[in-house]
Amino acid sequence: xxxxxxxxxxxxxxxxxxxxxxxxxxxxxxxxxxxxxxxxxxxxxxxxxxxxxxxxxxxxxxxxxxxxxxxxxxxxxxxxxxxxxxxxxxxxxxxxxxxxxxxxxxxxxxxxxxxxxxxxxxxxxxxxxxxxxxxxxxxxxxxxxxxxxxxxxxxxxxxxxxxxxxxxxxxxxxxxxxxxxxxxxxxxxxxxxxxxxxxxxxxxxxxxxxxxxxxxxxxxxxxxxxxxxxxxxxxxxxxx
Amino acid sequence: xxxxxxxxxxxxxxxxxxxxxxxxxxxxxxxxxxxxxxxxxxxxxxxxxxxxxxxxxxxxxxxxxxxxxxxxxxxxxxxxxxxxxxxxxxxxxxxxxxxxxxxxxxxxxxxxxxxxxxxxxxxxxxxxxxxxxxxxxxxxxxxxxxxxxxxxxxxxxxxxxxxxxxxxxxxxxxxxxxxxxxxxxxxxxxxxxxxxxxxxxxxxxxxxxxxxxxxxxxxxxxxxxxxxxx
Numbered sequence: 001x002x003x004x005x006x007x008x009x010x011x012x013x014x015x016x017x018x019x020x021x022x023x024x025x026x027x028x029x030x031x032x033x034x035x036x037x038x039x040x041x042x043x044x045x046x047x048x049x050x051x052x053x054x055x056x057x058x059x060x061x062x063x064x065x066x067x068x069x070x071x072x073x074x075x076x077x078x079x080x081x082x083x084x085x086x087x088x089x090x091x092x093x094x095x096x097x098x099x100x101x102x103x104x105x106x107x108x109x110x111x112x113x114x115x116x117x118x119x120x121x122x123x124x125x126x127x128x129x130x131x132x133x134x135x136x137x138x139x140x141x142x143x144x145x146x147x148x149x150x151x152x153x154x155x156x157x158x159x160x161x162x163x164x165x166x167x168x169x170x171x172x173x174x175x176x177x178x179x180x181x182x183x184x185x186x187x188x189x190x191x192x193x194x195x196x197x198x199x200x201x202x203x204x205x206x207x208x209x210x211x212x213x214x215x216x217x218x219x220x221x222x223x224x225x226x227x228x229x230x231x232x233x234x235x236x237x238x239x240x
Numbered sequence: 241x242x243x244x245x246x247x248x249x250x251x252x253x254x255x256x257x258x259x260x261x262x263x264x265x266x267x268x269x270x271x272x273x274x275x276x277x278x279x280x281x282x283x284x285x286x287x288x289x290x291x292x293x294x295x296x297x298x299x300x301x302x303x304x305x306x307x308x309x310x311x312x313x314x315x316x317x318x319x320x321x322x323x324x325x326x327x328x329x330x331x332x333x334x335x336x337x338x339x340x341x342x343x344x345x346x347x348x349x350x351x352x353x354x355x356x357x358x359x360x361x362x363x364x365x366x367x368x369x370x371x372x373x374x375x376x377x378x379x380x381x382x383x384x385x386x387x388x389x390x391x392x393x394x395x396x397x398x399x400x401x402x403x404x405x406x407x408x409x410x411x412x413x414x415x416x417x418x419x420x421x422x423x424x425x426x427x428x429x430x431x432x433x434x435x436x437x438x439x440x441x442x443x444x445x446x447x448x449x450x451x452x453x454x455x456x457x458x459x460x461x462x463x464x465x466x467x468x469x470x
Contacts, residue, residue: 075374090390091387103379151373
């Protein structure tokens with residue numbers, strides 16, 4: 001059943017989102033297909049987080065439609081998300097992963113072993129018995145990745161996962177995400193860090209004020225941006 | 241003729257009647273807190289997570305009932321349990337069971353109101369993450385209660401403190417029967433009205449010691465728990 005019920009492609013059809021008087025997302029048409037990582041870039045407040053949340057199915061659009069694998073409804077079992085500031089459950093690191101496994105419906109008998117594998121995968125094998133809230137920021141983000149991977153996702157959304165991390169911790173997270181992407185998981189990541197976009201993409205979705213200003217492969221985006229906003233953004237000018 | 245020294249010797253000498261009173265007080269107040277928690281924890285969590293018509297009203301009422309006068313609760317339970325009352329056939333009036341029921345009703349709003357606040361704050365923090373994991377409503381309640389366990393321990397202590405310190409309900413529904421329903425607070429009230437101030441003071445010291453002891457134990461549990469699991 002699972003193989004048939006794929007959530008990909010995720011199609012956003014003329015999607016807008018208003019909150020009170022403000023328009024956060026304007027008439028976005030976007031298709032997220034299997035393949036290399038899709039990196040959502042844009043200035044702060046351009047709607048990156050909101051776009052990711054819409055595609056994840058956490059919030060519903062005000063107008064327009066979103067479909068997952070052609071279906072308007074999806075239980076989201078194989079979509080996972082990592083937030084900028086992950087919330088650590090007040091339990092041990094291993095118990096955080098075991099919780100995610102439980103929620104994902106994994107049999108109790110294999111949870112401990114799976115949790116250990118996942119922790120090893122993100123390099124936290126030695127910290128399994130540490131309270132999650134006592135881990136460093138980078139370790140917490142890797143634990144959040146392990147929790148997300150516990151769902152065995154086919155799509156992994158990341159919302160500025162390294163925005164508050166130092167370079168070493170950022171590299172650790174990027175290495176894991178790269179390995180995840182290479183294992184066939186579709187990665188969709190928001191970032192305002194151009195260097196990171198360059199390292200990770202894939203293709204680029206460039207957002208300005210809630211609108212997709214440009215959607216292209218990374219190579220082209222960085223060498224020959226089609227719009228003046230993208231050109232300014234790539235040069236490092238302030239785009240508002 | 242008891243004085244301060246004899247009150248002390250009652251305490252230190254292990255007077256069986258005194259220890260029976262202390263034991264009953266603890267039994268009643270701890271049982272009442274546990275009974276109230278059974279209802280109030282899920283109720284508080286539900287009020288924090290579920291929106292329904294009239295929710296604000298229920299929240300305000302429960303908050304207001306944190307300050308219920310014990311004598312009024314005692315009177316209500318008395319009327320319920322008295323021979324001619326709707327639950328009179330149970331024959332519970334003037335028994336420790338009646339005292340447990342009355343104190344449970346007294347502390348239920350305290351535990352429910354504080355739980356709601358705690359869980360609501362925690363939910364604001366956990367919402368995105370649990371929603372992204374597609375955690376169902378019942379599992380949410382369980383997760384939040386468990387993750388708030390250290391804060392909720394303090395909530396339970398607030399309930400226990402209220403129960404252990406009050407005199408109105410246990411006096412009315414228990415009747416302060418020597419050797420059967422006499423608690424520390426009713427004994428203090430009785431000895432004071434009899435003019436035996438040293439004994440009343442001695443009992444007061446024991447009561448405070450017991451409450452400090454229970455809180456110390458809970459604090460220890462909380463510290464160890466936090467160290468072990470964050």
